[in-house]
Amino acid sequence: MNHPRPTRVLVIGYVWPEPRSSAAGGHMMQILEAFMQQGWDITFSSPAGAGEHPADLTALGIRQVPIELNSSSFDTFVSELAPDIVLFDRFMMEEQFGWRVEKHCPGALRVLETVDLQCLRDARHQRLKARLKASDDADDFRQLFAPALREEFELMADTDVAKREIAAIYRCDVNLMISDVESQLLIEQFKVPRNLLHWCPLMVDLPIEAPRAFEERTHFLHIGNFRHAPNWDAVLWLKTAIWPLIREQLPHAQLHIYGAYTPPKATALHNPTQGFHVMNWAEDSLEVMSAARICMAPLRFGAGIKGKILDAMLCGTPIVTTPMGAEAMHDQEPWPGAVTHTAREFAERAVALYNNKDQWETAQAQGDALLRSRYRQSVHGPALVEKLLDSLQHLTQIRRDNFTGSMLRHHAHKSTQYMAQWIEAKNRNPQ
Template identity: 60%
Template sequence: MLHVLVIGQAWPEPRSSAVGGHMMQILESFLARSWRITFASTTEPAEHKADLSALGITELALAGDHASIAHLLTEQAPDLVLFDRFEMEEQFGTIVARHCPNALRVLETSDLQSLREARHQLLRRRLIEGLDPNDFRALFNTSGPELFRQMAPSALAQRELAAIYRCDLSLIISDVETDLLVNGFGVPDYLLHWCPLMLDPAAQTLRPFAEREHIVTIGNFRHAPNWDAVLWMKHNLWPMIRRHLPGAQLHIYGAYASPKALALHNPDEGFHLLGWAEDALQVMSNARLCLAPLRFGAGIKGKLADAMLCGTPSVTTPIGAEAMHGALPWPGAVAGTAEALAKACVRLYSDQAAWQQAQAACAPLLKTRYDRNRHAWALTERIEHSLAHLDEQRLYNFTGAMLRRR
């Protein structure tokens, strides 16, 4: 039985963010193999923290001093150390390598932060230049080489890539990001493992068109792409939709809404800021449509996966849909301008046949891209294979060996 030590940047909050949900899916994959898990973090538990102990996972408060960490590592003697995002590898990677040299070092990236930041900078540049605030097709079509040129000089990308090289295996949630790392930055593919969201099939009985109402969006307000999307909806997109659907209501849910966000609440405009959703899937199941007009970001989007699980058609941008559907049809609409997004919302909200066609696309997409059993098996098999060939893999990761000599 393998012993896994997770060093968490924060305690998992699966009902607050896709990041927390993905971590829980990884932990559940390990538990299915009867691996023993210890989860340690230097942060205080937040309000919506998952009860790991109820799953048989040991929870430890991690002290920040090296003597305490060295004692913990010696006492735990893990076979595998999972770093929850690259900052944890930066902080604890050296001491883990010193005290647990034979432990497999795995990095959960969640998404490429440097890609998200590069896209944010490109968006800011467009807005500063005063370009059309409703047409972002050129931004969304930024090529891989252009993204590489934007990312490569940044300290964030250099830190993130260094952590990937120093680890034995990095979990990449987006196959688009895998392609960027391999073909843009030259990272060897044996250091990477595609690990998307691992989901159960959609419910067999889905609420029909006539029993649903309103448009919903869900997202943690601390996540900059979500806040940007709320502002774009408020000032540009929602007024266009309301002109054609005067009775429609937009319900915006998310953890950690600030007073600044809550101040946007305006029932007269049908614009409702409703804070944290106790049951996000129930909220999504009641809605006729999910709207996610993301102008920048990375990874794959939990809100859109939740929409598929609930059979709720979604309208989003190419950033929102990126790496989520492969060659399969999107269960809703993808567009790069506010006008096209609004038009798609109006059509799907009003046209029952189009809505039903979009709903029917949810289940095949979930099965093909996000099957829990298949991805959980692939993840644990890859880890066991890496452990069995660890010396050979480290020999060929010469760049990682150099970086570990810092």
């Protein structure tokens, strides 16, 4: 008796996943877990070198195959693998390999893991820079945090990265959106068809054990990969504006800052006499989060949703953040801590939560409720699988209806193909 072979998936990663270093790495592992639960045959490939803290995919039964940019060796590899689904991790991988996948595996479902909209994050970064250049006031950012979707669109629309990223989204059959706010932006402003987008937030298993109590915790905490520009900016705002205000009210308070890839400019901020401790990478981020009384995420720009904030909810740690940190994370649910707009408000709410057990316990309970209503792996994992299998079944219709994507593939992939072939030929004959 012949048994049908398992669905074959190829993931093309911008980097090898590092779930303990970034939310993007964590989300990729959650997606892979959803595939593994189906018994799917998974291969993970990347042109990147190994990072400092990579996941051991081989131990999970996932093949790891390095690939090269601008090399026809990928054509042979993907033809022999013959995947049913190809998932591009970030739009740059779709640009590099999408035309090769289409040429050699035309029947494969092409899926883009957007992580977050880089064009949105970049536009917000530029807006913050303009605000800081116009005023040396490091306190009040209310106007920065309040743009309408149309204003966001107008900031992004003329940029090269937006044109590249939105084109990649159109060219794919399914796009995984970690933020429902970004889905709304794409649908309303960029006119992306709704059926091309699938909401797939961070996905977690609910904690089994009760979190540590108020009395068992001490100190403030900030955590985030230093290679991610919003995290570095948050540390600077903590250092220059927020932390001095907290120390005025709590002279012995300590802030512990953790992050992968800590640069010298960050370690230079370490100052124990000010209670400002730069701790480098956390071997176990959930352990340090569980020991802290307050998680601080003073993000002045960014996109997507925030892994450190979800980790705080998992650990029962209240979070003080900004509208940028809270965006797309709680819908109409109460925020498990405080959402603030100025440095002074941030400091005041952080101190109040730190000192008030009743407020703190209410916030802890709200975080648990939010986890259960919005982030369960048991809900979103099967929904993702169902979306992909349904799209595979209706692939011809999806592509026929997405004429814009077909047109973009026709033009962009031809130019990308010829450029890649030229680079490959040049690499073979450098003289």
